[in-house]
């Protein structure tokens with residue numbers, strides 16, 4: 216079998232013999248992830264425990280537990296872990312993917328939706344694919360340009376490209392088989408989610424709610440890319456016929472002219488599947504604008520925002536929903552991982568679905584009916600005092616509704632959530648859920664109703680962080696009794712996803728750049744290695760040639776990092792050293808020395824025009840801060856503008872207005888900003904740079 220490797224940088228094609236390479240590996244383990252010639256299909260994913268050497272789907276199984284039956288690495292020997300091999304990546308930001316392992320090959324996606332295949336044991340690159348996403352679309356990245364992973368099915372690998380294409384690649388060669396545009400490119404849709412393949416169809420949603428899109432989830436035929444079904448999460452223009460009964464019912468919960476800005480409700484992360492019930496579950500994001508007063512005339516639950524929804528897997532028809540945050544206005548997306556498990560609750564086995572929601576509550580639902588079984592806070596929560604189990608509704612603190620009180624309010628959790636997309640894991644052995652939990656409160660400052668901006672976020676609320684209160688920890692949670700079992704504190708929030716195994720271990724990378732292994736039952740730290748860069752991705756584990764490995768991507772980024780260095784420095788490491796890291800017992804590979812991080816702030820003199828600076832600050836907040844950081848303090852992902860040489864040059868206008876650096880990810884803002892506006896932003900940044908000068912916070 217021959218295959219081609221595509222070089223992502225120069226497009227050169229090199230022929231090499233992958234079949235020989237992979238089949239030359241020694242086998243001999245019952246768990247071996249060697250090629251067996253069988254295509255990945257629903258039976259293999261549903262029976263993943265029969266081949267634990269592989270990791271065939273984003274959460275390993277359709278239940279998304281991220282629990283592996285492998286136990287060669289365990290609580291007795293984890294102390295002798297070491298690096299087996301590593302591979303440098305060619306995109307240096309926001310690595311969020313969970314590696315898939317199919318029959319001896321690791322498949323990952325990276326920032327900007329690049330896909331790569333490696334020999335799982337040797338680390339040799341087999342092929343690389345670059346979908347050539349236009350970098351100026353980085354403008355629509357609320358939360359960076361990461362990609363959470365690929366899906367495998369019938370000798371194909373699927374990636375949701377950042378620009379909205381769903382692409383099928385030949386698993387052996389990386390050559391595109393088909394590509395389907397899943398979005399209206401006139402709207403600011405993006406994709407960062409890992410696709411799942413269910414019953415021969417690739418399931419994918421999209422992001423972009425903060426900018427003004429209408430959310431939906433779609434199913435495409437895995438062989439042809441043809442659309443099979445689509446379910447919108449928000450009703451459209453009520454003067455036109457609704458797509459289905461679920462939309463007609465939802466429209467009764469909205470007011471005003473929500474459809475003009477799309478309503479939001481993106482399906483940007485969780486998807487799981489129960490083959491017995493034939494239900495697909497997914498989470499829905501929050502609405503646009505954030506302020507309910509601006510979005511829906513201040514009233515209504517606004518279905519199906521911030522909800523968990525179950526659909527018939529064959530038809531995409533609505534079956535049930537549970538809305539975690541009715542009438543949402545704090546950015547409480549309900550898209551966090553949905554874990555299916557069978558739990559003994561009150562002496563009875565319940566088939567449940569679990570979610571550690573951004574809003575701070577841990578939900579246990581009956582996955583057949585959607586009925587709430589229990590909900591308790593996993594961190595301090597101030598927007599609600601609890602959840603009424605009978606009605607399923609939160610008991611709100613009225614002060615938290617800034618759009619009604621008209622007053623600024625500090626709220627826990629804030630928009631980054633008690634738990635975000637970083638995957639949690641559930642161990643049937645310990646009965647515990649391991650949650651990358653955090654406390655990141657924020658001050659919501661209500662604004663008068665603003666006109667809709669053509670570019671950037673449309674929230675209709677201003678935000679101020681409270682970095683001194685930021686915390687991050689690995690939380691072991693008992694979902695039956697809804698109580699904490701143990702926790703491990705980190706320096707700050709925005710730590711990595713989690714995996715757990717039958718070996719009684721939990722593995723998690725952290726924002727300070729360490730990769731850690733703990734005892735699953737007690738939280739005792741067994742081993743840790745400095746990986747040089749913040750880790751936000753989740754590990755997976757696999758076995759090949761009789762050896763068990765742990766694999767994880769390093770590479771700092773995502774929304775907490777973009778929101779600014781002042782907060783992100785809390786987490787301890789602002790470096791982007793993007794790599795695929797693979798660990799094994801007795802591994803001896805060594806990372807190259809780390810270059811020092813230097814930030815030189817040497818700005819032009821303080822601008823004389825105080826009015827212009829004052830005009831520039833809110834413009835900076837609206838158009839620049841989402842990527843370049845609050846108060847113009849960078850978070851280590853994109854350039855720190857205080858240190859930019861362009862502040863002293865008129866080329867600044869070519870960049871900001873005309874898109875001179877669009878190929879590097881900086882879009883043109885001339886449709887939103889005048890030259891005077893750009894001058895005001897420039898003056899504000901120069902002012903901030905002069906304020907900080909040599910006292911600027913430097914990253915560890």
Ligand code: CA
Nearest residue numbers: 500501546548
């Ligand atoms: Ca959101």
